[in-house]
Amino acid sequence: MKLFIVGNICSGKTTLGNTISNTYHVPLFSLDEIVHDDKNNTKRSNKEQINIINGIVRDNSDWIIEGVPRDNLDILCNLADYIIFIDINKKELFKRLDKRYKNKDKLNYNLDIELYNKMKVWIDSFDYDKIYSKFRSYPSKFIILKSNKEIDKYLLALEKSYMYM
Numbered sequence: 157m158k159l160f161i162v163g164n165i166c167s168g169k170t171t172l173g174n175t176i177s178n179t180y181h182v183p184l185f186s187l188d189e190i191v192h193d194d195k196n197n198t199k200r201s202n203k204e205q206i207n208i209i210n211g212i213v214r215d216n217s218d219w220i221i222e223g224v225p226r227d228n229l230d231i232l233c234n235l236a237d238y239i240i241f242i243d244i245n246k247k248e249l250f251k252r253l254d255k256r257y258k259n260k261d262k263l264n265y266n267l268d269i270e271l272y273n274k275m276k277v278w279i280d281s282f283d284y285d286k287i288y289s290k291f292r293s294y295p296s297k298f299i300i301l302k303s304n305k306e307i308d309k310y311l312l313a314l315e316k317s318y319m320y321m
Contacts, residue, residue, distance in 0.1 A: 157182050158213075160232045161222040163242035164282040165275050166252035172242065172307060173222040180318065183216050187223020206231060224278075225287060233294055240299045241291060242307070249279045 157180060161169045170186070177184035190208045193200050200208070212219055213235055221232055233239055244252075253275055260267040267275075291298045301307050 157218045157220070158235060158237045159220045159240060160236035160238070161220060161240045161242065162225040162287070164244065164249055165224065165279050166249045166256060167242040167244045168307065169222040169242055172240070173220045175311065176314070177220055182218045182220055184220045184222065185212055187221060187226065187229070190221070191226065205229070225290070233291070236297065238297045238299055239291055239294055240301060241287060243284065243300055243302050246279060250276070253279065
């Protein structure tokens, strides 16, 4: 299982990734951790990002990578068995962001008011047309999930496919 889970901020990428990772014992990687070097507080070069991805692929027969899609990571689309795009409507995303901000003490990052406001802008400026255009190049592996109900159906279908393996 090689999954690339993408979507807007607060769409449920990490939650879905964690659920699949914990159920099927597949390692989960965050695109943010591939792109950003938090230790040095810098963004990694494209070459460094590709090297990290190649290391993940080399060291793991199965993997899940989740995050907001980025222009320079077509390699993940080619390597993944499936690309899961979680396309939750913006109104719901803003509700989820507000909930995240109210419960920020439970997060593994510092969600201060400045980051909260940036995230609101990022949610609003997410280019859905660009995502659909890009992933149409991978019709046999592109899965769109538009609600929690569709996510639950996907998880049930995944469970059934694993029961017969």
